[in-house]
Amino acid sequence: MTYCVGVKLDEGLIxxxxxxxxxxxxxxxxxxKMTVFENAGERVxxxxxxxxxxxxxxxxxxxxxxxxxxxxxxxxxxxxxxAANLVADAMRAIERRDGPYLExxxxxxxxxxxxxxxxxxxxxxxxxxxxxxxxxxxxxxxxFLQTGEAKYGKPILDLAVTPSATLEDATKCVLVSxxxxxxxxxxxxxxxxxxxxxxxxxxxxxxRRFDAGDAYFDSLKHQWIAGTxxxxxxxxxxxx
Amino acid sequence: MTYCVGVKLDEGLIxxxxxxxxxxxxxxxxxxKMTVFENAGERVxxxxxxxxxxxxxxxxxxxxxxxxxxxxxxxxxxxxxxAANLVADAMRAIERRDGPYLExxxxxxxxxxxxxxxxxxxxxxxxxxxxxxxxxxxxxxxxFLQTGEAKYGKPILDLAVTPSATLEDATKCVLVSxxxxxxxxxxxxxxxxxxxxxxxxxxxxxxRRFDAGDAYFDSLKHQWIAGTxxxxxxxxxxxx
Numbered sequence: 001m002t003y004c005v006g007v008k009l010d011e012g013l014i015x016x017x018x019x020x021x022x023x024x025x026x027x028x029x030x031x032x033k034m035t036v037f038e039n040a041g042e043r044v045x046x047x048x049x050x051x052x053x054x055x056x057x058x059x060x061x062x063x064x065x066x067x068x069x070x071x072x073x074x075x076x077x078x079x080x081x082x083a084a085n086l087v088a089d090a091m092r093a094i095e096r097r098d099g100p101y102l103e104x105x106x107x108x109x110x111x112x113x114x115x116x117x118x119x120x121x122x123x124x125x126x127x128x129x130x131x132x133x134x135x136x137x138x139x140x141x142x143x144f145l146q147t148g149e150a151k152y153g154k155p156i157l158d159l160a161v162t163p164s165a166t167l168e169d170a171t172k173c174v175l176v177s178x179x180x181x182x183x184x185x186x187x188x189x190x191x192x193x194x195x196x197x198x199x200x201x202x203x204x205x206x207x208r209r210f211d212a213g214d215a216y217f218d219s220l221k222h223q224w225i226a227g228t229x230x231x232x233x234x235x236x237x238x239x240x
Numbered sequence: 241m242t243y244c245v246g247v248k249l250d251e252g253l254i255x256x257x258x259x260x261x262x263x264x265x266x267x268x269x270x271x272x273k274m275t276v277f278e279n280a281g282e283r284v285x286x287x288x289x290x291x292x293x294x295x296x297x298x299x300x301x302x303x304x305x306x307x308x309x310x311x312x313x314x315x316x317x318x319x320x321x322x323a324a325n326l327v328a329d330a331m332r333a334i335e336r337r338d339g340p341y342l343e344x345x346x347x348x349x350x351x352x353x354x355x356x357x358x359x360x361x362x363x364x365x366x367x368x369x370x371x372x373x374x375x376x377x378x379x380x381x382x383x384f385l386q387t388g389e390a391k392y393g394k395p396i397l398d399l400a401v402t403p404s405a406t407l408e409d410a411t412k413c414v415l416v417s418x419x420x421x422x423x424x425x426x427x428x429x430x431x432x433x434x435x436x437x438x439x440x441x442x443x444x445x446x447x448r449r450f451d452a453g454d455a456y457f458d459s460l461k462h463q464w465i466a467g468t469x470x471x472x473x474x475x476x477x478x479x480x
Binding site for chain 1: 242317391392394395398400409411412416421424445446448456459465468469470471472473476477478480
Protein backbone atom coordinates (compact mmCIF):
# COMPACT_ATOMS: atom_id res chain seq x y z
CA MET A 1 0.00 0.00 0.00
CA THR A 2 1.03 3.65 0.24
CA TYR A 3 -0.14 6.76 2.02
CA CYS A 4 0.04 10.17 0.36
CA VAL A 5 -1.63 13.43 1.37
CA GLY A 6 -1.91 16.77 -0.39
CA VAL A 7 -3.40 19.76 1.42
CA LYS A 8 -4.45 23.14 0.06
CA LEU A 9 -4.66 25.93 2.61
CA ASP A 10 -5.09 29.66 2.14
CA GLU A 11 -1.45 30.00 3.28
CA GLY A 12 0.04 27.31 1.09
CA LEU A 13 0.24 23.64 0.15
CA ILE A 14 1.44 20.59 2.08
CA UNK A 15 2.59 17.35 0.48
CA UNK A 16 3.56 14.19 2.33
CA UNK A 17 4.26 10.62 1.27
CA UNK A 18 5.47 7.44 2.91
CA UNK A 19 8.26 5.37 1.35
CA UNK A 20 7.22 1.76 1.66
CA UNK A 21 6.68 -0.46 -1.33
CA UNK A 22 5.98 -4.14 -1.05
CA UNK A 23 4.98 -7.28 -2.89
CA UNK A 24 3.74 -9.28 0.08
CA UNK A 25 4.93 -8.84 3.68
CA UNK A 26 8.08 -10.82 2.90
CA UNK A 27 9.21 -8.40 0.21
CA UNK A 28 9.26 -4.74 1.10
CA UNK A 29 11.56 -1.84 0.26
CA UNK A 30 11.99 1.94 0.48
CA UNK A 31 11.36 4.23 -2.48
CA UNK A 32 10.70 7.95 -2.44
CA LYS A 33 7.20 8.73 -3.75
CA MET A 34 7.60 12.50 -3.99
CA THR A 35 8.87 14.18 -7.18
CA VAL A 36 9.44 17.93 -7.48
CA PHE A 37 9.57 19.95 -10.70
CA GLU A 38 10.84 23.41 -9.83
CA ASN A 39 11.86 26.51 -11.72
CA ALA A 40 12.49 28.86 -8.81
CA GLY A 41 10.63 32.14 -9.15
CA GLU A 42 8.38 30.74 -11.87
CA ARG A 43 6.84 27.36 -10.90
CA VAL A 44 6.77 24.61 -8.30
CA UNK A 45 5.03 21.31 -9.11
CA UNK A 46 4.91 18.38 -6.71
CA UNK A 47 3.83 14.88 -7.67
CA UNK A 48 3.03 12.13 -5.12
CA UNK A 49 2.86 8.58 -6.51
CA UNK A 50 0.67 5.62 -5.56
CA UNK A 51 0.26 2.27 -7.20
CA UNK A 52 2.67 -0.13 -8.87
CA UNK A 53 6.24 1.14 -8.66
CA UNK A 54 7.13 0.13 -12.23
CA UNK A 55 4.16 2.16 -13.49
CA UNK A 56 4.76 5.29 -11.38
CA UNK A 57 8.51 5.31 -12.08
CA UNK A 58 7.85 4.96 -15.82
CA UNK A 59 5.39 7.86 -15.77
CA UNK A 60 7.87 10.08 -13.94
CA UNK A 61 10.65 9.13 -16.34
CA UNK A 62 8.47 10.06 -19.29
CA UNK A 63 7.55 13.39 -17.68
CA UNK A 64 11.23 14.17 -16.97
CA UNK A 65 12.41 13.24 -20.46
CA UNK A 66 9.66 15.31 -22.05
CA UNK A 67 10.52 18.27 -19.79
CA UNK A 68 14.01 18.26 -21.37
CA UNK A 69 12.59 18.39 -24.89
CA UNK A 70 10.15 20.45 -26.92
CA UNK A 71 7.13 22.11 -25.25
CA UNK A 72 4.48 21.50 -24.12
CA UNK A 73 5.89 19.88 -20.95
CA UNK A 74 5.71 20.36 -17.17
CA UNK A 75 8.26 23.16 -17.36
CA UNK A 76 6.41 25.07 -20.06
CA UNK A 77 2.64 24.86 -19.57
CA UNK A 78 0.90 28.00 -18.31
CA UNK A 79 -1.59 26.34 -15.94
CA UNK A 80 -1.81 23.55 -13.39
CA UNK A 81 -4.79 22.18 -15.33
CA UNK A 82 -2.54 21.72 -18.35
CA ALA A 83 0.10 20.14 -16.10
CA ALA A 84 -2.46 17.62 -14.79
CA ASN A 85 -3.38 16.77 -18.39
CA LEU A 86 0.30 16.17 -19.21
CA VAL A 87 0.59 13.75 -16.29
CA ALA A 88 -2.53 11.98 -17.55
CA ASP A 89 -1.05 11.81 -21.07
CA ALA A 90 2.13 10.19 -19.71
CA MET A 91 0.07 7.70 -17.67
CA ARG A 92 -1.96 6.75 -20.73
CA ALA A 93 1.19 6.36 -22.83
CA ILE A 94 2.63 3.92 -20.29
CA GLU A 95 -0.64 2.07 -20.02
CA ARG A 96 -0.81 1.67 -23.80
CA ARG A 97 2.74 0.32 -23.79
CA ASP A 98 2.64 -1.96 -20.72
CA GLY A 99 -1.07 -2.65 -20.19
CA PRO A 100 -1.47 -5.60 -22.58
CA TYR A 101 1.60 -7.34 -21.10
CA LEU A 102 0.33 -6.80 -17.55
CA GLU A 103 -3.02 -8.26 -18.56
CA UNK A 104 -1.20 -11.29 -19.92
CA UNK A 105 0.15 -11.83 -16.40
CA UNK A 106 -3.27 -11.33 -14.79
CA UNK A 107 -2.34 -7.82 -13.58
CA UNK A 108 -3.55 -4.38 -14.52
CA UNK A 109 -1.98 -0.96 -14.92
CA UNK A 110 -2.18 0.72 -11.54
CA UNK A 111 -0.82 4.22 -10.95
CA UNK A 112 -2.39 7.31 -9.48
CA UNK A 113 -1.00 10.66 -8.47
CA UNK A 114 -1.58 13.72 -6.35
CA UNK A 115 -0.35 16.78 -8.26
CA UNK A 116 -0.18 20.22 -6.74
CA UNK A 117 1.74 23.44 -6.99
CA UNK A 118 1.69 26.90 -8.45
CA UNK A 119 2.69 28.46 -11.77
CA UNK A 120 3.40 32.21 -11.97
CA UNK A 121 0.22 34.06 -12.93
CA UNK A 122 -2.09 31.43 -11.45
CA UNK A 123 -3.33 30.49 -7.98
CA UNK A 124 -2.08 27.35 -6.18
CA UNK A 125 -3.96 24.22 -7.25
CA UNK A 126 -4.18 20.61 -6.09
CA UNK A 127 -5.40 17.57 -8.07
CA UNK A 128 -5.86 13.88 -7.64
CA UNK A 129 -5.28 12.00 -10.88
CA UNK A 130 -6.88 8.54 -11.10
CA UNK A 131 -5.35 5.51 -12.85
CA UNK A 132 -7.49 6.22 -15.93
CA UNK A 133 -5.99 9.73 -16.22
CA UNK A 134 -9.13 11.65 -15.27
CA UNK A 135 -8.77 13.90 -12.24
CA UNK A 136 -10.48 15.96 -9.53
CA UNK A 137 -9.39 19.22 -7.91
CA UNK A 138 -9.44 20.08 -4.19
CA UNK A 139 -11.62 23.00 -3.15
CA UNK A 140 -12.52 24.85 0.02
CA UNK A 141 -15.09 22.20 1.06
CA UNK A 142 -12.51 19.44 0.70
CA UNK A 143 -9.09 20.98 1.22
CA PHE A 144 -7.12 17.73 1.31
CA LEU A 145 -6.74 14.74 -0.99
CA GLN A 146 -5.36 11.34 -0.01
CA THR A 147 -4.28 8.23 -1.91
CA GLY A 148 -3.53 4.70 -0.73
CA GLU A 149 -4.42 3.73 2.84
CA ALA A 150 -6.59 6.79 3.45
CA LYS A 151 -9.04 5.68 6.15
CA TYR A 152 -6.94 5.53 9.33
CA GLY A 153 -5.51 8.98 8.76
CA LYS A 154 -8.63 10.81 7.59
CA PRO A 155 -10.42 11.61 10.89
CA ILE A 156 -7.32 13.37 12.17
CA LEU A 157 -7.10 15.50 9.04
CA ASP A 158 -10.82 16.25 9.37
CA LEU A 159 -10.16 17.67 12.83
CA ALA A 160 -7.75 20.40 11.95
CA VAL A 161 -7.30 20.78 8.20
CA THR A 162 -9.52 23.63 7.06
CA PRO A 163 -8.53 26.20 4.43
CA SER A 164 -7.87 28.80 7.13
CA ALA A 165 -5.60 26.54 9.23
CA THR A 166 -2.00 27.72 9.43
CA LEU A 167 0.65 25.90 7.45
CA GLU A 168 2.35 25.19 10.77
CA ASP A 169 -0.66 23.57 12.53
CA ALA A 170 -1.83 21.66 9.47
CA THR A 171 1.67 20.25 9.00
CA LYS A 172 1.63 18.80 12.52
CA CYS A 173 -1.78 17.35 11.75
CA VAL A 174 -0.54 15.70 8.55
CA LEU A 175 2.38 14.12 10.44
CA VAL A 176 0.05 12.77 13.15
CA SER A 177 -2.17 11.39 10.39
CA UNK A 178 0.84 9.46 9.06
CA UNK A 179 1.65 8.15 12.52
CA UNK A 180 -1.92 6.86 12.97
CA UNK A 181 -1.82 5.15 9.61
CA UNK A 182 1.54 3.48 10.21
CA UNK A 183 0.33 2.18 13.58
CA UNK A 184 -2.42 0.15 11.88
CA UNK A 185 -1.07 -0.73 8.43
CA UNK A 186 2.39 -2.27 8.07
CA UNK A 187 2.37 -1.54 4.34
CA UNK A 188 2.77 2.18 5.09
CA UNK A 189 6.20 2.99 6.48
CA UNK A 190 8.92 5.50 7.15
CA UNK A 191 10.70 7.55 5.99
CA UNK A 192 8.07 10.21 5.40
CA UNK A 193 8.82 12.92 2.84
CA UNK A 194 7.28 16.29 3.61
CA UNK A 195 7.15 19.47 1.55
CA UNK A 196 5.43 22.69 2.60
CA UNK A 197 4.93 25.37 -0.01
CA UNK A 198 4.14 28.93 1.04
CA UNK A 199 1.73 30.67 -1.34
CA UNK A 200 3.23 32.84 -4.10
CA UNK A 201 6.84 32.03 -3.15
CA UNK A 202 7.25 29.96 -6.35
CA UNK A 203 10.20 28.15 -4.76
CA UNK A 204 10.82 25.11 -2.56
CA UNK A 205 12.14 26.29 0.79
CA UNK A 206 10.64 23.73 3.22
CA UNK A 207 11.37 20.10 2.42
CA ARG A 208 12.28 17.49 4.96
CA ARG A 209 12.53 13.73 5.39
CA PHE A 210 11.58 11.95 8.62
CA ASP A 211 13.40 8.67 9.17
CA ALA A 212 12.48 6.12 11.84
CA GLY A 213 13.57 7.52 15.22
CA ASP A 214 13.37 11.17 14.11
CA ALA A 215 13.45 13.20 17.33
CA TYR A 216 10.88 15.78 16.22
CA PHE A 217 8.47 13.16 14.89
CA ASP A 218 8.71 11.05 18.06
CA SER A 219 8.19 14.06 20.27
CA LEU A 220 5.17 15.15 18.21
CA LYS A 221 3.64 11.68 18.53
CA HIS A 222 4.08 11.48 22.29
CA GLN A 223 2.83 15.00 22.92
CA TRP A 224 -0.19 14.32 20.68
CA ILE A 225 -1.11 11.21 22.69
CA ALA A 226 -0.67 13.01 26.01
CA GLY A 227 -2.59 16.04 24.76
CA THR A 228 -5.57 14.09 23.45
CA UNK A 229 -5.80 11.96 26.61
CA UNK A 230 -6.06 15.20 28.52
CA UNK A 231 -8.80 16.38 26.12
CA UNK A 232 -10.77 13.14 26.70
CA UNK A 233 -10.36 13.55 30.44
CA UNK A 234 -11.63 17.13 30.34
CA UNK A 235 -14.64 16.43 28.10
CA UNK A 236 -17.92 16.45 30.02
CA UNK A 237 -18.75 13.07 31.59
CA UNK A 238 -21.86 11.26 30.45
CA UNK A 239 -24.69 11.30 32.97
CA UNK A 240 -26.78 8.14 32.97
CA MET B 241 -21.96 -1.46 6.70
CA THR B 242 -22.02 -1.32 10.48
CA TYR B 243 -19.76 -0.12 13.25
CA CYS B 244 -19.56 -1.97 16.57
CA VAL B 245 -16.98 -1.67 19.35
CA GLY B 246 -16.39 -3.72 22.46
CA VAL B 247 -13.84 -2.55 25.04
CA LYS B 248 -12.41 -4.41 28.03
CA LEU B 249 -10.93 -2.21 30.75
CA ASP B 250 -9.79 -3.09 34.26
CA GLU B 251 -12.85 -1.17 35.49
CA GLY B 252 -15.43 -2.72 33.19
CA LEU B 253 -16.69 -3.25 29.68
CA ILE B 254 -18.04 -0.85 27.04
CA UNK B 255 -20.27 -1.85 24.14
CA UNK B 256 -21.45 0.43 21.36
CA UNK B 257 -23.20 -0.14 18.05
CA UNK B 258 -24.66 2.00 15.31
CA UNK B 259 -28.16 1.31 13.96
CA UNK B 260 -27.93 1.68 10.20
CA UNK B 261 -28.68 -1.16 7.83
CA UNK B 262 -28.79 -0.74 4.09
CA UNK B 263 -29.02 -2.49 0.77
CA UNK B 264 -27.58 0.28 -1.39
CA UNK B 265 -27.72 3.98 -0.56
CA UNK B 266 -31.33 4.13 -1.75
CA UNK B 267 -32.51 1.59 0.80
CA UNK B 268 -31.50 2.15 4.39
CA UNK B 269 -33.19 1.65 7.74
CA UNK B 270 -32.67 1.64 11.51
CA UNK B 271 -32.29 -1.57 13.52
CA UNK B 272 -30.79 -2.00 16.97
CA LYS B 273 -27.65 -4.15 16.79
CA MET B 274 -27.21 -4.60 20.56
CA THR B 275 -28.81 -7.53 22.40
CA VAL B 276 -28.56 -8.00 26.18
CA PHE B 277 -29.02 -11.27 28.09
CA GLU B 278 -29.20 -10.40 31.78
CA ASN B 279 -29.92 -12.27 34.98
CA ALA B 280 -29.24 -9.49 37.48
CA GLY B 281 -26.81 -10.54 40.20
CA GLU B 282 -25.70 -13.57 38.21
CA ARG B 283 -24.79 -12.70 34.60
CA VAL B 284 -24.70 -9.97 31.97
CA UNK B 285 -24.03 -10.90 28.34
CA UNK B 286 -23.99 -8.36 25.53
CA UNK B 287 -24.03 -9.24 21.85
CA UNK B 288 -23.27 -6.74 19.05
CA UNK B 289 -24.28 -7.82 15.54
CA UNK B 290 -22.67 -7.17 12.16
CA UNK B 291 -23.48 -8.59 8.77
CA UNK B 292 -26.69 -9.43 6.98
CA UNK B 293 -29.71 -8.48 9.08
CA UNK B 294 -31.65 -11.64 8.24
CA UNK B 295 -28.70 -13.73 9.45
CA UNK B 296 -28.04 -11.82 12.68
CA UNK B 297 -31.73 -11.63 13.61
CA UNK B 298 -32.12 -15.36 13.01
CA UNK B 299 -29.12 -16.14 15.21
CA UNK B 300 -30.50 -13.96 18.02
CA UNK B 301 -33.93 -15.57 17.72
CA UNK B 302 -32.38 -19.02 18.01
CA UNK B 303 -30.36 -17.95 21.05
CA UNK B 304 -33.45 -16.47 22.73
CA UNK B 305 -35.65 -19.48 22.02
CA UNK B 306 -32.99 -21.83 23.32
CA UNK B 307 -32.56 -19.69 26.46
CA UNK B 308 -36.23 -20.38 27.25
CA UNK B 309 -35.74 -24.14 26.95
CA UNK B 310 -33.47 -26.86 28.31
CA UNK B 311 -29.82 -26.10 29.19
CA UNK B 312 -27.19 -25.57 28.00
CA UNK B 313 -28.09 -22.05 26.85
CA UNK B 314 -26.88 -18.47 27.36
CA UNK B 315 -28.71 -18.28 30.70
CA UNK B 316 -27.17 -21.49 32.04
CA UNK B 317 -23.56 -21.87 30.93
CA UNK B 318 -20.89 -21.34 33.57
CA UNK B 319 -18.33 -19.49 31.42
CA UNK B 320 -18.15 -16.84 28.72
CA UNK B 321 -16.13 -19.31 26.63
CA UNK B 322 -19.10 -21.67 26.64
CA ALA B 323 -21.39 -18.74 25.81
CA ALA B 324 -19.26 -17.85 22.78
CA ASN B 325 -19.47 -21.47 21.64
CA LEU B 326 -23.27 -21.36 21.93
CA VAL B 327 -23.38 -18.26 19.74
CA ALA B 328 -21.15 -20.06 17.23
CA ASP B 329 -23.47 -23.12 17.33
CA ALA B 330 -26.49 -20.91 16.57
CA MET B 331 -24.62 -19.21 13.70
CA ARG B 332 -23.69 -22.57 12.22
CA ALA B 333 -27.26 -23.83 12.54
CA ILE B 334 -28.56 -20.83 10.58
CA GLU B 335 -25.83 -21.17 8.01
CA ARG B 336 -26.69 -24.86 7.48
CA ARG B 337 -30.35 -23.89 7.05
CA ASP B 338 -30.02 -20.74 4.89
CA GLY B 339 -26.54 -21.05 3.33
CA PRO B 340 -27.44 -23.22 0.30
CA TYR B 341 -30.36 -20.91 -0.59
CA LEU B 342 -28.17 -17.81 -0.28
CA GLU B 343 -25.60 -19.44 -2.55
CA UNK B 344 -28.36 -20.09 -5.07
CA UNK B 345 -28.88 -16.32 -5.18
CA UNK B 346 -25.15 -15.59 -5.47
CA UNK B 347 -24.92 -14.51 -1.82
CA UNK B 348 -23.21 -15.98 1.21
CA UNK B 349 -24.01 -16.30 4.90
CA UNK B 350 -22.59 -13.21 6.56
CA UNK B 351 -22.93 -12.61 10.29
CA UNK B 352 -20.37 -11.81 12.95
CA UNK B 353 -20.65 -10.78 16.57
CA UNK B 354 -18.88 -9.14 19.43
CA UNK B 355 -19.80 -10.96 22.66
CA UNK B 356 -18.79 -9.75 26.09
CA UNK B 357 -19.92 -9.80 29.67
CA UNK B 358 -19.44 -11.52 32.97
CA UNK B 359 -20.85 -14.63 34.62
CA UNK B 360 -20.70 -14.97 38.44
CA UNK B 361 -17.52 -16.82 39.42
CA UNK B 362 -15.60 -15.68 36.35
CA UNK B 363 -13.78 -12.54 35.21
CA UNK B 364 -15.23 -10.25 32.53
CA UNK B 365 -14.44 -11.46 29.01
CA UNK B 366 -14.77 -10.09 25.49
CA UNK B 367 -14.82 -12.02 22.21
CA UNK B 368 -15.12 -11.41 18.51
CA UNK B 369 -16.92 -14.25 16.74
CA UNK B 370 -16.26 -14.54 13.01
CA UNK B 371 -18.82 -15.61 10.39
CA UNK B 372 -17.43 -19.16 10.49
CA UNK B 373 -18.09 -19.38 14.24
CA UNK B 374 -14.47 -19.37 15.35
CA UNK B 375 -13.53 -16.54 17.71
CA UNK B 376 -10.78 -14.50 19.36
CA UNK B 377 -10.64 -12.94 22.82
CA UNK B 378 -9.48 -9.44 23.73
CA UNK B 379 -6.48 -9.19 26.07
CA UNK B 380 -4.43 -6.49 27.72
CA UNK B 381 -2.37 -5.87 24.55
CA UNK B 382 -5.52 -5.37 22.49
CA UNK B 383 -8.27 -4.19 24.84
CA PHE B 384 -10.83 -3.36 22.16
CA LEU B 385 -12.45 -5.26 19.29
CA GLN B 386 -14.30 -3.71 16.36
CA THR B 387 -16.50 -5.02 13.57
CA GLY B 388 -17.73 -3.41 10.37
CA GLU B 389 -16.25 -0.08 9.30
CA ALA B 390 -13.33 -0.27 11.75
CA LYS B 391 -10.62 1.87 10.14
CA TYR B 392 -11.83 5.44 10.58
CA GLY B 393 -12.52 4.94 14.29
CA LYS B 394 -9.45 2.94 15.25
CA PRO B 395 -6.76 5.66 15.65
CA ILE B 396 -8.96 7.47 18.16
CA LEU B 397 -9.45 4.31 20.21
CA ASP B 398 -5.69 3.69 20.03
CA LEU B 399 -5.12 7.08 21.63
CA ALA B 400 -6.97 6.57 24.88
CA VAL B 401 -8.25 3.02 25.25
CA THR B 402 -5.78 1.16 27.45
CA PRO B 403 -6.78 -1.38 30.11
CA SER B 404 -6.12 1.16 32.88
CA ALA B 405 -8.26 3.92 31.29
CA THR B 406 -11.33 4.86 33.30
CA LEU B 407 -14.75 3.72 32.13
CA GLU B 408 -15.69 7.40 31.95
CA ASP B 409 -12.80 8.53 29.72
CA ALA B 410 -12.88 5.45 27.47
CA THR B 411 -16.63 5.93 26.94
CA LYS B 412 -16.05 9.45 25.63
CA CYS B 413 -13.35 8.04 23.36
CA VAL B 414 -15.71 5.37 21.98
CA LEU B 415 -18.35 8.01 21.22
CA VAL B 416 -15.80 10.19 19.41
CA SER B 417 -14.71 7.11 17.45
CA UNK B 418 -18.33 6.70 16.28
CA UNK B 419 -18.53 10.34 15.31
CA UNK B 420 -15.35 10.05 13.20
CA UNK B 421 -16.68 6.96 11.48
CA UNK B 422 -20.09 8.47 10.71
CA UNK B 423 -18.41 11.55 9.23
CA UNK B 424 -16.72 9.43 6.55
CA UNK B 425 -19.03 6.49 5.94
CA UNK B 426 -22.73 7.07 5.28
CA UNK B 427 -23.48 3.41 5.89
CA UNK B 428 -22.81 3.91 9.61
CA UNK B 429 -25.50 5.99 11.27
CA UNK B 430 -27.31 7.08 14.40
CA UNK B 431 -28.82 6.19 16.77
CA UNK B 432 -25.86 4.78 18.69
CA UNK B 433 -26.58 2.25 21.44
CA UNK B 434 -24.16 2.37 24.35
CA UNK B 435 -23.81 0.07 27.35
CA UNK B 436 -21.18 0.42 30.07
CA UNK B 437 -20.76 -2.47 32.49
CA UNK B 438 -18.92 -1.92 35.77
CA UNK B 439 -16.83 -4.95 36.79
CA UNK B 440 -18.43 -7.44 39.20
CA UNK B 441 -21.79 -5.61 39.32
CA UNK B 442 -23.46 -8.43 37.32
CA UNK B 443 -26.25 -6.05 36.32
CA UNK B 444 -26.98 -3.52 33.58
CA UNK B 445 -27.11 -0.07 35.14
CA UNK B 446 -25.69 2.13 32.37
CA UNK B 447 -27.42 1.83 29.01
CA ARG B 448 -28.22 4.73 26.75
CA ARG B 449 -29.24 5.52 23.20
CA PHE B 450 -27.96 8.58 21.31
CA ASP B 451 -30.29 9.82 18.60
CA ALA B 452 -29.38 12.39 15.98
CA GLY B 453 -29.22 15.79 17.68
CA ASP B 454 -28.47 14.36 21.14
CA ALA B 455 -27.27 17.33 23.20
CA TYR B 456 -24.54 15.44 25.06
CA PHE B 457 -23.21 13.81 21.88
CA ASP B 458 -23.14 17.10 19.98
CA SER B 459 -21.40 18.88 22.83
CA LEU B 460 -18.81 16.08 23.09
CA LYS B 461 -18.12 16.32 19.37
CA HIS B 462 -17.65 20.09 19.37
CA GLN B 463 -15.48 20.11 22.48
CA TRP B 464 -13.36 17.30 21.04
CA ILE B 465 -12.73 19.27 17.84
CA ALA B 466 -11.90 22.44 19.78
CA GLY B 467 -9.68 20.52 22.22
CA THR B 468 -7.67 18.74 19.56
CA UNK B 469 -7.18 21.90 17.50
CA UNK B 470 -5.70 23.43 20.64
CA UNK B 471 -3.44 20.38 21.04
CA UNK B 472 -2.22 20.76 17.42
CA UNK B 473 -1.60 24.42 18.00
CA UNK B 474 0.44 23.74 21.14
CA UNK B 475 2.54 20.93 19.67
CA UNK B 476 6.11 22.03 18.94
CA UNK B 477 6.47 23.64 15.51
CA UNK B 478 8.71 21.98 12.96
CA UNK B 479 12.00 23.76 12.36
CA UNK B 480 13.20 23.53 8.77
